[in-house]
Amino acid sequence: MIKVKNLHKKFGGLSVLNGIDEHISQGEVVVVIGPSGSGKSTFLRCLNLLEDVTEGEIYVDDELINSPKVNINEVRQKMGMVFQQFNLFPHLTIMENITLAPVLLKKMTKDQAVKKGMDLLRRVNLEEKAQAYPAQLSGGQKQRVAIARALAMNPEIMLFDEPTSALDPEMVGEVLDVMKDLARSGMTMVIVTHEMGFAREVASRVLFVDQGVIMESGTPEEVFCRPQNERTKLFLSKVL
C-alpha cells in the first residue's frame, strides 16, 4: 500500500532522514517509536508530502507520489492525518469541520456528509457536540473530532502524528480507545507515538527510528521483548 525507497530529507544543512526503506501493507497498524529528534514525525509527514522529499521515492497504491506529475491533493484524499495540536478549524462548528472537505471536494452531497458526520461523531462518542465550536471542547474531545474529520473522507490510510502528546493525562485514554477501535476495524494506520503500552497492544509492527533511519522493525513482541539493536535496547531501557 505504501512503499518508501531510500527516503532522505534535509532541512537546510540538517539531515533528518538518512535513507528509509519501508513497506506498509493494507490493514497493518505500524507504530513508529524513537527518541525526540530522531525523524519519526518527519518520516510520517513525508508520507503525505506535508514535507517535500529531498531524495528517494514514495509510492502509494503503486503510484509514485513525489513526482511533479501527480496531483497531490487527490493522493491526500486517500490519507487522513491527525495532528498533535488537533488543528481543528476554530471558525467552524464540529459538524462543519467534518463536512467541509467531503462537500467541497464533491465526494458527498451536504446531506450525505452530515449523515456520515453524525455516524462518525457517534463512533467517537460526541454526537451531542455537533453544533458546538472547537473552543468549547476539551483536548481529548478535540482530538476525537479530528479523527472523525479525517475519517469523513473515507481514507484508505490514517496517519497519526503524536496524537496524545498534547493531551492532559486523563484524556489520553479516550483518544487511544478510538484508535484501538479503528485498528480493529482493519484500517491501515501509521502512528507516531510515545505511548509504549498502546504500541504493544495494537501494533502489528513496530518501527524503531533513530538518527533518521529505521534501526529495528518487528512485531511488538520482537521489538519490546527481544530487541536486537543496541540503540533500541538503550531507548527502551529509558522509556519502559
Next chain:
Amino acid sequence: MTAFQEWFSDFSNEFYMCFIKEDRYKLLVSGVGVTVKVSLLAVFIGILIGMLIALCNLSKRKPIRFIGRLYTDVIRGTPSVTQLMIIYFVVFATVGLDKWIIAAIAFGINSGAYVSEIIRAGILSVDHGQTEAGRSLGLNGFQTMTRIVIPQAVKNIFPALCNEFIVLIKETAIVGYVGLMDIQKAGDFIKSATFITFIPLIGTAIIYYVLIKILTLLLHRIEIALRKSDMR
C-alpha cells in the same frame, strides 16, 4: 441685555447665516453624501487591491513579491493629495468618469497599500497547522486559503481594517482639490460666503465626528458577531 443674551443673539444670527439662509445646510447634506459614497467605494477598491497586493507579498515567486513591495513603497512614500491630483489630472484626464468615482479610485489605490499590510499580517497570524490540516484533507492551496485561512484572518484583521476605514473617511477631506463638494469643502464654501469662521468649521468637525461615531458603533457590532465562535 446681559452678556449671555448678547452672545446668544449673535450666535443665532450667525447660525442662520451659515445654515438656513439660501438653504446652505443643503450643501452640507449633499457633502455628506459625497464623503460617504467616495469613502464606501474607496474602501471596496482598497480591500480588493489590498488582497491582491497581500497575495503578491506572500507569493513564493520573487518578481511577484517585488511588484507588491514596489506598490506599497511608492504609495506610502508619497502624499495622498499628490496621488489624488495625479490620478485626477493625469491618469483620468481624458476619461469621462464621474469626479467622485475617480476620487474613489485614487483613495482606493492609496488605501490598498495599507490594507495589504494589514491583510498580510492577518494571514500570517493564522497558525500554520490550519493550512496543514486543510491540505492534509486534500484541499488545494486556494481552497485552504479561502475556506480556512482567510475566514480566520478576517476576524484577526477586522479591528485594524475598521481603523483604516476611519482614517480613509477623514482622508477624503482633500477631495476639494479636484473640485468635489464634500463635507469639508461645503463648510469651507459657507465660510467664504459668510465671512464667518467658527460655526462652519466647528460644524464640519461635528458632522465628521458623528459620521465616524455611527460607523464605529456599527463596526463594533459586526466584530462581536465575528467573535461568535470564540465564546465558550
